[in-house]
Amino acid sequence: MKALMALFAGLLFGVGLGIAGMTQPAIVLGFLDVGGAWNPRLLFVMAGAVLTTAIGYRLVWRARKPRFEASFDIPSVRRIDGRLLMGAALFGIGWGIAGYCPGPALASLGSGIGSVWLLVAAMIVGWWLASRWPLRSNPHSST
């Protein structure tokens, strides 16, 4: 049942990405192009997603526990450290180069476009490299 729920959540998430235009790197790069013909669509994606999640989370947290687990597992790390800053900065540069963040990259695999597969393969290598990075912090900070 847990896997079924996760499958459905992944499906819903991906359909949302597709409708929102997030699987079109031209739109994503257009949003990041504040100095050019700026495309504000991602603001609407963020607004819809953040508001829905913010309200939904608070409704869900009224329950003592999630439906199929013993407790909520919410990131507890509060420290803003070099890992967070360096990681976010490198991610931003990569995002700005090609217009793919991890969700849309995975959701674009089905197109069979070779260079998308290459990007996802490189992303997996990046994940692996970062997991071997010496300054490991609490693994529970991983979202």
Added chain:
Amino acid sequence: MHPWLLSLAGGVLIGLAAVLLMATLGRVAGISGIASSLLSGTRDWPWRAAFVVGLVISPLLLWLVRGESGIGMPQVSWPWMALAGLLVGFGTRLGSGCTSGHGVCGIARLSPRSFTATILFVALGMATVSVVRHWLGGLPA
């Protein structure tokens, strides 16, 4: 439908997916975290794998319902795709999250870490596009 409304509706669906994952499994919907921890041989891999499968097959559902998958063409040549993938992978794991984990779930939780990360990766994304398009006049193939 106006593209802005489509994006808003897509955002709401992304939010509903995040809420569903919290309500059923008690987890934040951070794609980089869910997918990358599959590499470390975690014991709770089945739900993570199922989530990724759902994400990967979602364009097929869109295509069946709307007649288009919603997947656009890459805008840069393959060496840049490879470099971008490496930076996105390394950065999201080092920084413990991406657009979904920090940008959506983290901000919805009012996490100061996620606010910081989101401002930083959006700013660096914008800076990168500005440098590439308006200083370099595009990336060399």
